Amino acid sequence: MTSPASRRGDSGAAVAEIRDRLHRLGLLPESATPTGSSPASFDDAVDEAVRTFQQGRGLTVDGIVGVQTFRHLEEARWELGDRILSFRAGWLISGDDVRALQQRLASLGFHFDRIDGIFGPQTDRALREFQRSVGVSSDGTCGPETYRALGRLARTMSGGAVSSTTLRELTALESLCTGVADKVVVIDPGHGGDDFGLTHGDLTESAVAGDLSRRVEGRLAALGVQVLLTRALDSTRSMDESQRAAFANHTSADLVLSVHVDSVDTPHAAGCATFYYGDRVQGTGSRLGARFAEMVQEEICARTDLTDCRTHAMTWDLLRLTRMPAVRIECGYLSNPRDAQRLSDPAFRDAVAEGIANAVVRFFAPDPALTDTAHV
16 A cells, blocks of 8 residues: 555545455445546545444544554455465564464464464464474464364364453453552553644643643552653654554553543544454454453543443554553543533543542452452
């Protein structure tokens, strides 16, 4: 893809490639091109197909094919057996075929890591262990011989993927629930650098997210938490989501909080929502992320009058690429006059920050039965 983003009204080689991907996925029939229109135009039919794809894949539904949407289009083209799969440090293979391999290995009891469609070190280890168990070369390469072995076993065994993933996350939860002190929490203030987000009066999305992050940091640090920020609040450096995820993974954090405020084209959208990693198409995701997202949503809504927009599974890069529970918190809309007025009040931002920090305490509480009574 040659351009960073394509949208309705665009045309050219990048749009032609998008149309081809959508057609191969059955989302855009050939008859969708109106008579007299260019086959390389981003028309209403393409816009609708893109939004349908985004909705099903847990992406932001905006009809814009940016980096993340195009990557998901690329991943969706692969089925298990279409290509040779292996671990490549520095350039990880991803796709629906990798996800299918992970699910197959999990159903056989070999893969206990997150099923995310990314061929990382854990998938490599699981594949090698499977290869050794069935007597094929344990080279970590999923080629014809390994595909045949998987096919033979698939006819005699099924199930287990959910239980193995659950077992892994229950084990992780047990190790995490030892109290909040000495935990490593990465806070990711939204936007940053040259990206200020929407401006509303004296407020910008970047500044509000930064101020909320600072308030959460102060509360957690006072409890003995090691808090790391993905960006300095006065930094001019801009980072994309994959870079922020890499930072969290490098620090071996126990938890990631991505703090945002939102803005849309309409002033009617309002409220707070929390997002965690989950793929509705494949039925996979982070149970611990979902658990923490529920806690954050409860705590913020209990302390403020923000509309409860609930928790949602998404496949955004920061949620998908982090190896620990991660949530993205949208703490209101600057495009909504009522939310913007509240977010301009330091006391209100204190209440939001207190809710987020209290959710962290609940998440790490030694006894889950006592989480409802834990307080910052």
